[in-house]
Amino acid sequence: MFMAAQYPRILAQRLRASLRGAISLLSPGQWLAVAVLAFSGMAAFGVAPDSTLDLALPEAVTRSLPHPTVAALPGADAAGYWREERVQRGDTLGRVLSRLGVDDPDALKFVHADPVARSLYQLKPGKPLRVETDAEGRLLALRSLAGNGELLSLSRTPEGLSASIGPAPTEVQWKMAAGEIRSSLFAAADAADLPDPVTRQLADVFEGDIDFYHDLRRGDRFAVVYEMRYVDGEPVGVGRIIAAEFVNDGRTFRAFLWRGADGYEGYRTEDGSALRKAFLRSPMEFSRITSGFTQARFHPILQTWRAHKGIDYAAPMGTPVRATADGKVLFAGVQNGYGNVIHIQHQGVFSTLYAHLSAFAPDIHPGSHVAQGAVIAFVGETGWATGPHLHYEFRVNNEQQNPDSVALPNGEPLTPSETATFLAGVAPALRQLALAGSSPRGLLAAGE
């Protein structure tokens, strides 16, 4: 692919200006074929800790870009040339520096003699080393991330080289991924290089609308914009989902992160209404394990429900079972056909029942309060069960109902002024989602 091949060479040049030029050379098709990733002016799109998320959009580069922050390193605007090399097994410092084009015996002497710089000799394979040299190969600056997360820097001053070590700056960038479900959500996420924690977050975000256990269909699509944390250009972990879109069985759901004036963060649809519902659609936590059961079936929920006025979730013995809403335990014990069973009273006329359990979570007994999503028990095959599964009932006035057909209470709406702020804030993220969602196959192809 264009970017993957070109990038290391481009990096070796002075970057700020030239990279922008290179990016603009991409055709629209290539734009779609790369994941969007921030690279320039990193601080500008870190999420600011105020009441609205700062949705200033990053410029785009490929997700195969290993070190997007190089361009933003202090000193990147200086006159020299930045290069980067990964330390290889058996490397000596001299060998790595030589690969980086450093031709500077005095610098090697300095590293040997300086107590701070000496730690450079403790090379860890796989770690990147970045140097800036002038045209003659003289070392102007060097950066290396130490094992303890600190950043070792060498820099040349009029008095000569100096070394310092200190906390490495952490940066947050947005990444974008999109995919189409062929076998399972996790398989599609893997194909799109979506980290597992983001995939689980994606399921969490939409779990008020989609039963990820029963509702997924082949051809469902997702697009997600999420945070990635970098320490000196090294990805160190994912953050939150900023925006996401899920097309399930022809229905499109969108979610945008919103932080209220009280600091509470939650997801809202593009018109500002809360995504969080009073009930989760599924009592099963979505995971690689349970998703394996999902993909085996893709079967319509109604068939299951009509059979016996409940919804069955086949899952391995011991899989955690969650309360689908806040409530109070009415019953936790053994009943004939149900085996070990929990019945929970929720607000108003609603209650839920969880049967065939192998065990209850601690603190679950009649009268105990449970929060939505809390683990209350574990999958088993007690009572009249032919194999390990959860039998789940949704009841209205103690009568089994198909939750799909019941109008459920929604979360708190925004005030009109909050709505205006929200709508202004989500516009750029919405455009990103549209871009990703319009070509999931292109993105997938780029990842294969």
Ligand SMILES: [Zn+2]
């Ligand atoms: Zn059942």
